[in-house]
Amino acid sequence: MAKPIDFYFDFSSPYGYLGSEKIEALAAKHGRAIEWHPVLLGVVFRQTGAVPLTEIPIKGDYSRRDFARSARFHGVEGFRMPSRFPIPTQAPARIVLWAKAHDPAHTSAVVHALYRAFFNEDIDISSPDAAAAVAARAGADAKAVREAIDDPAVKDALKVENERAMAAGVFGSPFTVVDGEPFWGVDRFDQIDRWLGNGGW
Amino acid sequence: MAKPIDFYFDFSSPYGYLGSEKIEALAAKHGRAIEWHPVLLGVVFRQTGAVPLTEIPIKGDYSRRDFARSARFHGVEGFRMPSRFPIPTQAPARIVLWAKAHDPAHTSAVVHALYRAFFNEDIDISSPDAAAAVAARAGADAKAVREAIDDPAVKDALKVENERAMAAGVFGSPFTVVDGEPFWGVDRFDQIDRWLGNGGW
Numbered sequence: 245m246a247k248p249i250d251f252y253f254d255f256s257s258p259y260g261y262l263g264s265e266k267i268e269a270l271a272a273k274h275g276r277a278i279e280w281h282p283v284l285l286g287v288v289f290r291q292t293g294a295v296p297l298t299e300i301p302i303k304g305d306y307s308r309r310d311f312a313r314s315a316r317f318h319g320v321e322g323f324r325m326p327s328r329f330p331i332p333t334q335a336p337a338r339i340v341l342w343a344k345a346h347d348p349a350h351t352s353a354v355v356h357a358l359y360r361a362f363f364n365e366d367i368d369i370s371s372p373d374a375a376a377a378v379a380a381r382a383g384a385d386a387k388a389v390r391e392a393i394d395d396p397a398v399k400d401a402l403k404v405e406n407e408r409a410m411a412a413g414v415f416g417s418p419f420t421v422v423d424g425e426p427f428w429g430v431d432r433f434d435q436i437d438r439w440l441g442n443g444g445w
Numbered sequence: 446m447a448k449p450i451d452f453y454f455d456f457s458s459p460y461g462y463l464g465s466e467k468i469e470a471l472a473a474k475h476g477r478a479i480e481w482h483p484v485l486l487g488v489v490f491r492q493t494g495a496v497p498l499t500e501i502p503i504k505g506d507y508s509r510r511d512f513a514r515s516a517r518f519h520g521v522e523g524f525r526m527p528s529r530f531p532i533p534t535q536a537p538a539r540i541v542l543w544a545k546a547h548d549p550a551h552t553s554a555v556v557h558a559l560y561r562a563f564f565n566e567d568i569d570i571s572s573p574d575a576a577a578a579v580a581a582r583a584g585a586d587a588k589a590v591r592e593a594i595d596d597p598a599v600k601d602a603l604k605v606e607n608e609r610a611m612a613a614g615v616f617g618s619p620f621t622v623v624d625g626e627p628f629w630g631v632d633r634f635d636q637i638d639r640w641l642g643n644g645g646w
Binding site: 302316413 | 492494502503504506510515517518614633635636
């Protein structure tokens, strides 16, 4: 089996959410699996001096319009901007890292449940209790994931994940790496599709 | 005839160049013409606090890779990064505004000649003499366009063009407006195609 596709994302990223809804089908089309990499853009942005898109004058207004339009364009239903945005995403990110290590069968479902809770249902998943309850809906052990959020080993794992992401050149969300080739944005999925089909061009 | 599509671009923008090579065919497919709007991103960026993409740590390296990969993806041949980049683009922008007013039959050809000179041949079109010589290749009157660059009326026209662009919400290049709907980037051309076909979605 070919190497999995590395999908880096922040739970507070609207384009990351759209990407999360499309990447598995795209990968499966080419016989690939997904390796989920939750990252903290707040930390990553310190490297590049970036600020959240929605906080930039003029561009912020455009981006809100583009999020919703792009959701419709890509056939992702139910998208709406959360009332609190952006949010810190340590809690859901730690849950995903815990799931990858201890409950891999539910990892994808947990990622989708958390993202949809935030971008469809306006549930503030920065709250550890809320994030754990959402993960439990997706089949994860409620008590275990709630404890994982405060577990020093899981906290460290997220720091390591972020360091590795930055070392791999990740500076935004979604950020997809296919056999060493980096693609930033859900708007590069057409290029990823061709890359996977042709082995580059 | 339906309203022309407004295409805003800076001559120092690689994605603007790629867009300039694709937008006419896309518009023609839907029975539309193009209204070319040269703008100065240096002025526009003051509004949003943006800096040139290639000057951002990490993101700059990615963007150079993405320029070339996207050129190949979109079938734009001959792309190469100019040895001096970015450049001030008053000279070519003023030529285009002069052409729109005095030589509309050659405007598109002049836009393409200037962009290709910079992104294929590494000609520094920030130089008034070089820009005028390139425009002349495309059928413009060499003496008239050279004089236009220093003409106070043309300088004012460019200032007005920039003000209007910013008032229309333009913050990057390429920036395409279809019947009031804004699309930033050559990576929104798939959305433009559907928008033109469906009248929105």
